[in-house]
Amino acid sequence: MRRLSVVVILEALTVLSAMVLGQGVQTPAPPLVPASDVVTGSGNFSPIVQDLEKSLAFYNDLLLGTPPPATPAWGADPALVNFLGVPGAQVRFSQVRIPGSAMRVEIVEFKDIERKPLQPRIQDPGAVRLILVVRDIDTLLGHLKSKGVPVVTAGGVPVNVNTPGSKGRAAIVKDPDGFFIEILQPETLPETTAPAGTNIVDARFGLTIADTDRTMNLYRDLLGFKPEVGGAFLADKAVTDLMATPGAQIRISTAAVPGSRLLVEFVEFKGIDRKPIGARIQDPGATRLQLQVRDTDATVKTLTAAGGTVITTGGNGGPIDMSGLRVALVRELNNLFLVTMTRGQAAAPRGR
Numbered sequence: 001m002r003r004l005s006v007v008v009i010l011e012a013l014t015v016l017s018a019m020v021l022g023q024g025v026q027t028p029a030p031p032l033v034p035a036s037d038v039v040t041g042s043g044n045f046s047p048i049v050q051d052l053e054k055s056l057a058f059y060n061d062l063l064l065g066t067p068p069p070a071t072p073a074w075g076a077d078p079a080l081v082n083f084l085g086v087p088g089a090q091v092r093f094s095q096v097r098i099p100g101s102a103m104r105v106e107i108v109e110f111k112d113i114e115r116k117p118l119q120p121r122i123q124d125p126g127a128v129r130l131i132l133v134v135r136d137i138d139t140l141l142g143h144l145k146s147k148g149v150p151v152v153t154a155g156g157v158p159v160n161v162n163t164p165g166s167k168g169r170a171a172i173v174k175d176p177d178g179f180f181i182e183i184l185q186p187e188t189l190p191e192t193t194a195p196a197g198t199n200i201v202d203a204r205f206g207l208t209i210a211d212t213d214r215t216m217n218l219y220r221d222l223l224g225f226k227p228e229v230g231g232a233f234l235a236d237k238a239v240t241d242l243m244a245t246p247g248a249q250i251r252i253s254t255a256a257v258p259g260s261r262l263l264v265e266f267v268e269f270k271g272i273d274r275k276p277i278g279a280r281i282q283d284p285g286a287t288r289l290q291l292q293v294r295d296t297d298a299t300v301k302t303l304t305a306a307g308g309t310v311i312t313t314g315g316n317g318g319p320i321d322m323s324g325l326r327v328a329l330v331r332e333l334n335n336l337f338l339v340t341m342t343r344g345q346a347a348a349p350r351g352r
Helices: 002-012 052-063 078-084 137-146 212-222 237-243 296-305
Strands: 039-047 090-097 104-111 128-134 159-163 166-174 180-186 200-209 249-256 263-270 287-293 320-322 325-331 337-343
Touching: 039 128, 039 337, 052 090, 052 104, 078 090, 078 320, 078 325, 128 137, 137 166, 137 180, 159 237, 166 237, 180 200, 212 249, 212 263, 237 249, 287 296, 296 325, 296 337
Parallel strands: 039 104, 128 180, 200 263, 287 337
Antiparallel strands: 039 287, 090 104, 128 200, 159 166, 166 180, 249 263, 320 325, 325 337
16 A cells, blocks of 8 residues: 555655656756745645546546546555545546646545535635646637536636636536636637647636635745735636626635746625635645645644644644655635645654
8 A cells, every 4th residue: 555655645746757648758848936944845736536547537638638547446554544634545546647737636536435426606615727828729619518517607608808817708617516617718828848739828816715815825825836816806708707706796816826837816796696616635626736845844834823724634733744744634714625735854752
C-alpha cells in the first residue's frame, strides 16, 4: 500500500515534472506572475466524483479525444487517508492532462465512507468552474451537445462576454457530477505550449465566493496573490445568460496563482438566492485545488486564522509528513479544499 501513497504525492507535484502523459516531455511555460512569500506554484484541479470510470470517460473525451485508461485499484494507505481526513475509507484516482496547461484534472472517488452527492448551483459559494480556453468553441460545444452533455448557458449557444480576464465567446456545460465547465474562445489566444492540432490550449479555475472583501483578505493579503479586484456589482446580461442566473448582479476579481500561469476567477453574486455548498471532502461535488507553498505549517496557520478548517488527521490538528513532503488539506472560507504542500520541509517542533 505504500506505493499508492508515493504515487499520489508524486502526481500532486506534476507541475514540477515535465512529463505529458503518453507524449514525452513538455517544456513548461514561464510563470505568469512570480512566487509570493507564501505560495510558490499551483497544482491540480480535483473534482470528487460519484463514479470514476464515468468521469474518466467524460474528461478523456473532452480534453484529449481518447478512450479512458484502465481504472486504477482502490487503496487505503494510512498516510493517504489521514492526509485526506477519511480514516477507514478507500480511495482511487486518475489524472487527465489539459493541453497547454500545467494543471491536470485529478479525479478522485471514495468508498467505505458515507457520501452525499451535491449539485451546486453556479451562484452558490464553493461552486467551481473549470475554464477551458479553446481555438474553436463551436466545434467543441457541438461535439459535447451531440453526446448529450447538458448546456447551462441560456439558449444552449455561446454568448459574447467582456469581463475581467475574459473577452470572447463562451458557454458553460456540466460534467456527469454537475461540475461546471466553461468553454472560452478569447478574441486573442494566449501563448500556449499545446500542440498546434489541439483545440484546447489552456485552462483556468473559477470559484464562486461568499464575500469579495473577506476572500481578498485571504488570497491577496495573506497568501500573496495580486488580484485585479472587481469594483461595483454589475448586471451584465451576457454574463447572466452565460451562467443562467437571470436578474443576478455579479462582481468578478481575477488573479494568477503566484509562481504559476494559472488564472483564478473569483465571482460573487447578489440579487439571487445563494447557499454555501457545505461539502465534505468525500462528497461528489466537492473540489480540491493544490497549492505549492514555502512553509506548509505556517500556511495552515494562516488559513485557519482566516476561517479555514484543517481536514487532515493524524497531525495533531495540522500537516503531516508524506513521501518527502509536508502536506495538509484545509477547507478555506468558501468551502474550497486547498491542498498545501512543501517539498522537503521537516515537521514543526512541538509547541511551535
